[in-house]
Amino acid sequence: MKLISWNVNGIRACSGKGFMDFFKNIDADIFGIQESKMQEGQLKLDLPGYHQYWNYAKRKGYSGTAVFTKKEPVNVTYGMGIEKHDDEGRLITLDMGDYIFITVYVPNSQNELKRLDYRMEWENDFRAYVSDLAKKKPVIICGDMNVAHNDIDIKNPASNHHNPGFTDEERGKMTELLGAGFTDSFRMLYPDTKDAYSWWSYRFNSRERNAGWRIDYFLVSDDIKTKITDSKILTDIYGSDHCPVELDIEF
Numbered sequence: 368m369k370l371i372s373w374n375v376n377g378i379r380a381c382s383g384k385g386f387m388d389f390f391k392n393i394d395a396d397i398f399g400i401q402e403s404k405m406q407e408g409q410l411k412l413d414l415p416g417y418h419q420y421w422n423y424a425k426r427k428g429y430s431g432t433a434v435f436t437k438k439e440p441v442n443v444t445y446g447m448g449i450e451k452h453d454d455e456g457r458l459i460t461l462d463m464g465d466y467i468f469i470t471v472y473v474p475n476s477q478n479e480l481k482r483l484d485y486r487m488e489w490e491n492d493f494r495a496y497v498s499d500l501a502k503k504k505p506v507i508i509c510g511d512m513n514v515a516h517n518d519i520d521i522k523n524p525a526s527n528h529h530n531p532g533f534t535d536e537e538r539g540k541m542t543e544l545l546g547a548g549f550t551d552s553f554r555m556l557y558p559d560t561k562d563a564y565s566w567w568s569y570r571f572n573s574r575e576r577n578a579g580w581r582i583d584y585f586l587v588s589d590d591i592k593t594k595i596t597d598s599k600i601l602t603d604i605y606g607s608d609h610c611p612v613e614l615d616i617e618f
Contacts (some may be wrong), residue, residue, distance in 0.1 A: 368396045368397075368615070368616050368617065368618065369394070369395045369396050369613065369614075369615055370395060370396060370397045370398075370399075370468075370507065370509065370585065370614040370615075370616065371393055371395040371397070371398045371399070371611050371612070371613050372398075372399045372400075372470065372509035372510055372583060372585060372605075372611065372612050372614075373398075373399075373400050373401070373407070373583075373607065373609065373610070373611035373612070374400070374401040374402045374472070374510075374511040374566070374583060374607060374608075374609035375400050375401070375402060375403065375606070375607050375609075376405040376607040376608050376609060377403070377405075377428075377564035377607075378400060378403045378404065378410060378412075378433070379401065379405055379409065379410050379604045380403055381405070381607050382410065382412070384605065384606035384607075385604075385605065385606050386606055387412075389606070389611070390414070390517070392433075393531050393611075393613075395435075395613075396436070396437050396438070397434065397435070397436045397437070397438075397463075397468055398417075398434070398435040398436075398468070398536045399432070399433070399435075399459075399468070399470030399509045399510065400432065400433045400434075400435075401419045401432050401470065401471070401472035401510050401511045402430060402431065402432075402472055402511065403421070403423075403430075403431035403432060403456075403586075404428050404429060404430070404431055404564045405423065405428070405431060406423050406427055407423055408454055410467040411607055412435075412516070414435055414542035417435040417437055418435070418436050418437075418438075418439050418442050419433065419435050420433060420435075420436075420440075420459055420461070421433045422446070422456040422457070422458065422459050423456045424454065424455045424457075424559075425454045425455070425456075426454075427477075428453070429455065430455045430456050430457055430472055431455075432456055432457060432458065432459050432470050432471070432472055432510075433459070433470070433473075434456070434461055434468070435461050436463075436541060437459065437469075438463060438602065440462055440463055440464075440591065441462040441463065441464050441483075441572050442461075442462040443459065443460070443461050443462070443479050444459075444460045445458065445460075445488055447493065448564070449521055449581045452489055452492060454470075454476070455524050457471060457472045457473070457474070458470070458471050458472075458493075459547045460500070465504065465505070465618055466504055466505040466506065466507060466511075466591070466618065467500050467501075467503075467504055467505070467507070468492050468509075469497065469500075469505050469506065469507065469509070469510075470509055470510050471493070471508060471509070471510035471511075471512070472510055472511050472513075473486075473489070473490070473493070473510065473511060473512045473513040473514070474486050474489050474511075474513065475531055475532070476531040476532070476534065476537065477531060478531070480529075480531060480534065481584075483531075483534065483536060483537075486536075486540075487536060487538060487540065490514055490537075490543075490544070490604050490607070491510070491540075493503060493544075494540075494543060494547055496546050496599075497544075497547075497549070498547045498548065500510040501548055501549075501588040501590075505587070505588050505590055505591040506549075506587070506588040507585065507586070507587050507588075507591075507614070507616070508517065508549065508584070508585070508586040508587070509584070509585050509586075509612070509614070510583070510604050511566075511582060511583050511609065512529075512541065512582055512583070513532055513536040513537070513582055514532050514533070514538060514540070514541050514582060515527075515532060515533050515538075515580045515582055516538055516542070516551070516554075516581075516593055518531045519540070519559075519560075519561055519583040519590050520564075520580065520582075521533055521561075521564075521565075521579075521581070522578040522580070523567075523578065524566065532580065532582060533580075544586070545586070545618065548557055548588055549584055549587065549588055549589065550586065550587050550588075550589055550592040550595075551584060552572035552584075552585040552586065552587055552592070552595050552614055553584070553585070553598040553599075553600065553612070555592060555595065556595065556597065556598050557599070558584045562577055563581055563600050564579025564580055564581050564600070564602075564613055565579070565580070565582060565583035565600050565602075565610050566579055566580045566581075566582050566583065566608060566609045566610075567579040567580075567583050567608060568607055569606070572606075575587070577584065581600070582609075583600075583609055583610075583611075583612045584612070585612060585613075585614035587589075587614075587616070591618075593615070594612065594616050594617050594618060595616050596614070596615045596616060596617055597613070597614075598612070598614050598615070599612065599613040599615075599616040600612050600613075601613060608609045
């Protein structure tokens with residue numbers, strides 16, 4: 368089974384930069400996107416053979432997630448069921464029968480860490496949410512987690528130590544999430560691989576220099592980690608400031 372996750376940084380813009388070609392060529396069983404940045408009716412994607420599920424932010428041109436799946440889910444829910452978290456379109460949960468699939472766009476702590484306190488609250492609630500789901504059946508989480516977990520996951524750890532996405536607080540929450548029974552699929556298979564990034568700033572020719580961050584993940588509940596066959600970062604795919612990531616897993 369091939370699963371894809373991509374922060375498209377605006378699906379309307381990305382659709383004009385080769386999104387559909389990549390979508391058709393990759394032929395994923397499930398394809399999750401983050402940061403769709405659109406409202407209902409602003410774009411219609413023609414995806415024959417796929418069921419589409421969208422979660423739009425109330426604020427126009429902001430956040431948003433979607434999932435495209437060949438197999439129809441048993442059930443689909445939007446958000447965590449917590450009102451203060453659920454108006455930004457950050458989460459879709461699909462019950463696929465044998466497992467649960469989640470696409471998530473974790474809040475950015477923003478400049479001067481002005482949203483860090485909220486981020487910490489969101490992280491705690493998200494961890495509780497997915498941990499509860501994992502008690503029922505295996506869980507696969509994909510998305511932009513907005514954190515480079517360890518020094519190996521970022522080009523310049525020292526100079527970014529207090530910046531959003533690499534603070535001790537954010538990295539600690541990822542550690543807590545993994546400690547709650549989840550596995551970082553890429554690091555499980557490639558624990559020592561350096562210079563493997565999924566996001567690059569548009570500034571300073573960062574992508575050309577590969578001065579990036581690994582902030583896009585596939586996490587799986589520990590009970591299915593042995594079923595992972597590969598976890599990839601598709602750095603040759605353009606169209607966003609993020610590249611897609613892939614999980615290959617056999618149930």
